[in-house]
């Protein structure tokens with residue numbers, strides 16, 4: 001078992017070996033991923049991947065807490081990031097109450113929330129009250145309905161302004177989602193905290209992917225930035241089909257599987 005990394009280790013990874021983050025929503029996957037990654041994100045993407053909804057917006061604090069507890073049980077020695085669901089951080093007071101709930105009820109080490117400079121004061125308030133905050137700028141999945149779709153971020157100067165405002169507010173790292181590689185590079189060069197990209201090219205300080213995406217389990221669509229490291233859906237279908245066949249033709253169980 002490895003030792004859990006710290007905020008300082010994450011900060012000092014800037015410009016060095018890229019940080020690896022992956023999402024997990026349950027103990028089984030968290031335990032499998034944990035030895036190979038620096039951080040596990042309990043992303044609100046669980047609302048789509050786990051709960052089958054069309055976007056992340058209806059994820060609740062209760063739901064996120066439940067899944068984070070499961071991830072904690074599977075990966076006690078991992079640095080775990082709790083993704084604040086839509087509507088859980090609209091005011092400083094609400095954000096701090098919910099962040100405190102995360103710390104009191106789960107083993108999460110940090111929270112992540114979406115938004116740029118408009119969230120800087122709220123993030124500063126959380127940080128001053130002892131909460132470790134990871135920012136999330138660029139394409140913001142929680143804005144999908146408000147913006148009428150998933151919009152790639154193209155305004156380099158606005159992104160740099162966002163990253164700088166979040167750094168000044170006290171975040172220890174920032175997820176940068178959905179932008180061109182050269183823009184991501186400029187954003188990364190503009191701050192001292194690590195930039196963790198998703199769909200933002202390789203000129204950043206780390207990468208995050210949704211676990212079920214990289215395992216090829218999610219078949220509905222494949223965003224351009226996703227690489228399948230396993231043909232998971234196909235392998236699972238073959239396995240379950242084989243099990244079905246063996247039950248039906250009575251070749252399973254054999255003596256080896258019987259008491």
Ligand code: KIV
Nearest residue numbers: 023043044045175208
């Ligand atoms: O919820 C999530 O999985 C995320 C990642 C896409 C960064 O926020």
